[in-house]
Amino acid sequence: MGQGIRTAVVTVAALAAWGAGSGVFAAGIDDGAVTAPKLADGAVTYRAIVPGAVTNSKIVDGAVTDEKLGFGAVTTPKLADGAVTDAKIAGPIAGHKIGRHGHDAADIVQGTIDAARLPVGTAPGTVAAGDHTHEGLLRRPAELITVALSGGDFTNPIDALNSITDASADKPYLVKIMPGTYDLGIDTLVMKSYVDIEGSGELTTRLRGNAADAGVVAGASMAELRNLTVQASGTEGTIVGIFNGSAAPRIAHVTVSAEGGKGAYGIYNLMAAPVIADVTVLAGGSDTAFGVFNLHSSPIVRNSAIKAGNGIYSYYSGTVTVEGTSVNASLTTLFTDVGATTLVANSRLTGGRPASNGIMKCVGVYDGNYEPVSCR
The missing domain is CATH 2.160.20.10 (Single-stranded right-handed beta-helix, Pectin lyase-like)
Structure with missing residues (x-):
């Protein structure tokens, strides 16, 4: 029987089904008992997690890495308001993790802006390029x-x-x-x-x-x-x-x-x-x-x-x-x-x-x- 226990596979789906009715997730598993090494890569999918079951206190700082998240896996409904704080974000956030968005001019304090993002030209409302001149118009003979x-x-x-x-x-x-x-x-x-x-x-x-x-x-x-x-x-x-x-x-x-x-x-x-x-x-x-x-x-x-x-x-x-x-x-x-x-x-x-x-x-x-x- 010991050998059977060692080889048994307990799926997350089964645990979720069982835990949902028994309250194990709330009280049956000690905090920190299920560690990252205990979980096979990809074993925990977002469909197997009851909304709200995984709270901030259940996640060790740094346990959830970019590699553990599939693109689009963490959606807005999965996050409680205010759950993601500055302290929970280590390092930069890759651009592909953030949807299309804009910034006011005051938000841009350093770095460069791609010319493709600017209305470059000579007409009103456009920005002159660095190599652009008005020599033919303004220069007097x-x-x-x-x-x-x-x-x-x-x-x-x-x-x-x-x-x-x-x-x-x-x-x-x-x-x-x-x-x-x-x-x-x-x-x-x-x-x-x-x-x-x-x-x-x-x-x-x-x-x-x-x-x-x-x-x-x-x-x-x-x-x-x-x-x-x-x-x-x-x-x-x-x-x-x-x-x-x-x-x-x-x-x-x-x-x-x-x-x-x-x-x-x-x-x-x-x-x-x-x-x-x-x-x-x-x-x-x-x-x-x-x-x-x-x-x-x-x-x-x-x-x-x-x-x-x-x-x-x-x-x-x-x-x-x-x-x-x-x-x-x-x-x-x-x-x-x-x-x-x-x-x-x-x-x-x-x-x-x-x-x-x-x-x-x-x-x-x-x-x-x-x-x-x-x-x-």
């Missing part, structure tokens, strides 16, 4: 320099021009002047080749100065001045709005005014060949006020409006071309001296008549009453 009363690269356009030292045909620059009035005082804004100067509009960007003789702006070849107003005034010397000395700049969509001094010149050309297009020139204050004054120069004036005591004056040599332009002068609208040539087409001459000691040719020229004007 190095060849663009801004001048503004506040928030620009410079507050003075002269300083902006002086900062450029490497302009060339392969590396042209643009100096953009934002709205405002910029008082240059007695200094001159000297243009540079391959550097355009652009305002924000003739009514919003103004360059003001009283530089005698040298002009508020001095032109340069291979450069354009556009979309702004130049205002020259003063009491000393000769007042000049734009001075072009041995230069051929392009001047477009610019308003130029000059007044005061011993003489006022809107645009003064000396051995120059500028292209003047869509420009308004206003010169006044005395009989020595000139809209466009030329010495040994060959400017082209197109689609412009000139109002001055004297309109367009040309001395010595050079050919002046005037097309689609209105000249309003109280004294002389056009004057051409010996050695100079003036060619006028489709233009309006109001006030004083043209005069010439050199060569002057007019085609389609008319006066304020739209009567034909002869330049001879």
Whole structure:
């Protein structure tokens, strides 16, 4: 019989059936009598355990290991509220033991988050990746320099021009002047080749100065001045709005005014060949006020409006071309001296008549009453 006892197999199912009716589980087995070595692996299944039969006091700390638990064996109904305490959990809990869940940002205090968990992108509500840049959107070209009363690269356009030292045909620059009035005082804004100067509009960007003789702006070849107003005034010397000395700049969509001094010149050309297009020139204050004054120069004036005591004056040599332009002068609208040539087409001459000691040719020229004007 001893041998039979030693070889008998008591199944947990039988014990459970018997114990459920006899109360053995409650009082028949001493605490700690059934130890882990007494149980064959897999002998105790969760179906054989009456809910609530195994209490915390029946389990030695550390007796239930990950290997003893089948995946999904311990379900919520098997655990009494508060039965699993921090003290009962040794070491980390594997991710596969925990169902899908989320965390608030405050719960994440260390470690890394897989990029797959983040909405990486460039649209609103997304997170930019570490190797992502907005270079194409935010990076401003190095060849663009801004001048503004506040928030620009410079507050003075002269300083902006002086900062450029490497302009060339392969590396042209643009100096953009934002709205405002910029008082240059007695200094001159000297243009540079391959550097355009652009305002924000003739009514919003103004360059003001009283530089005698040298002009508020001095032109340069291979450069354009556009979309702004130049205002020259003063009491000393000769007042000049734009001075072009041995230069051929392009001047477009610019308003130029000059007044005061011993003489006022809107645009003064000396051995120059500028292209003047869509420009308004206003010169006044005395009989020595000139809209466009030329010495040994060959400017082209197109689609412009000139109002001055004297309109367009040309001395010595050079050919002046005037097309689609209105000249309003109280004294002389056009004057051409010996050695100079003036060619006028489709233009309006109001006030004083043209005069010439050199060569002057007019085609389609008319006066304020739209009567034909002869330049001879």
